[in-house]
Amino acid sequence: MSETPETLLHDDLLERIRTRASGYDRDNAFFAEDFAELADAGYLRALVPADFGGLGWTLADAVRAQMRLAGAAPATALAVNMHLVWTGVAKVLRDRGDHSLEFLMREAGDGEVFGFGISEAGNDLMLFGSRSTAEPQPDGGYRYTGRKVFTSLSPAWTRLGTMGLDTESADAPKIVYGFIDREDPDVKVLDDWDTMGMRATQSRTTVLDGAYAASDRIVRRLEPGPNADPFIFGIFASFELLIAGVYAGIGARALELAVAAARRRTSMKHDGRPLSQDPDIRWRIADAAIAQDALLPQLVALARDVDEQVDHGPLWYAKLSSMKVRATETAKHVVDQSVRVGGGSTYFAGSELGRLYRDVLAGIFHPSDDESAHSTVANAWLGPIEA
Incomplete structure (x- = not known):
């Protein structure tokens, strides 16, 4: 491992990030300069394997690094966290012989940024239910419709991992997990983030109005409720x-x-x-x-x-x-x-x-x-x- 949490997030970088945090908070602004520096340093590729252009960190490495980053700028760390979560999922699966998210590792290694579009207002079932819909398409893809809240990295993500409920297929109901692209015309990001804290995350509401995930970006179709997958x-x-x-x-x-x-x-x-x-x-x-x-x-x-x-x-x-x-x-x-x-x-x-x-x-x-x-x-x- 060429970089450790301590050498990548070195004191000079953390001090620059710390000095910007109050301004982002005051202005309710996205941490654009922090994001650029962290991306340039390879931090977004921390959990991506070396053979996909990443740093090959363990989850324990990433946890230690996030502690360091949060000590400088909590909102910056929290927002980056959502991208790291998806690369962490891909790593957990790959370590266990499941390569269904290998495309995610490859794209993250190439610089794509993944947002976490799971949370929904009023959905206390979280992963075990959804207020959004997932409409099956003839080509095996799905179209998602619903409102996702607390979508961190809203100004920066290029891919969004999301879910919705399929009530139409023969084996319905199924919760369908897939990934959509930022440029999809049926994706709208609202400018509605104005909170008491964690302001720089810019975790805005994302409105999906038939947003499309291709068949090769559909990663799971699961029964609603607790699941051992x-x-x-x-x-x-x-x-x-x-x-x-x-x-x-x-x-x-x-x-x-x-x-x-x-x-x-x-x-x-x-x-x-x-x-x-x-x-x-x-x-x-x-x-x-x-x-x-x-x-x-x-x-x-x-x-x-x-x-x-x-x-x-x-x-x-x-x-x-x-x-x-x-x-x-x-x-x-x-x-x-x-x-x-x-x-x-x-x-x-x-x-x-x-x-x-x-x-x-x-x-x-x-x-x-x-x-x-x-x-x-x-x-x-x-x-x-x-x-």
């Missing part, structure tokens, strides 16, 4: 672990800022001594550090288990959803403690800690949410609720 496992594992990496990175940066604030701020109550000598402040930082310390080894170990195809059997989904919730909830706690250490200046719009406070809130909205994760874990350990 490796494709679903690949999406779940890549999404949960890479998302967790982003929020773990936010927590790590918040803790750095809290330590700096404690050393910089002084107390009149304590004869002008720095707050780093105040027992209450020391407790808050220790509390945040204890929580933060647990995330990296857990994340890397679980990602390594995916890479090495460790068999966790029916506990896999419980472990992955638990990791995502643990990372996002821990990040919220660490940021909250850090803001309290940072003081009233963090309430101003230009504060980095204040921005992290807004950005970290997005973690509760990504699947798996707190409720579904607890249900998944309860089912894994206790079995489903009896009828």
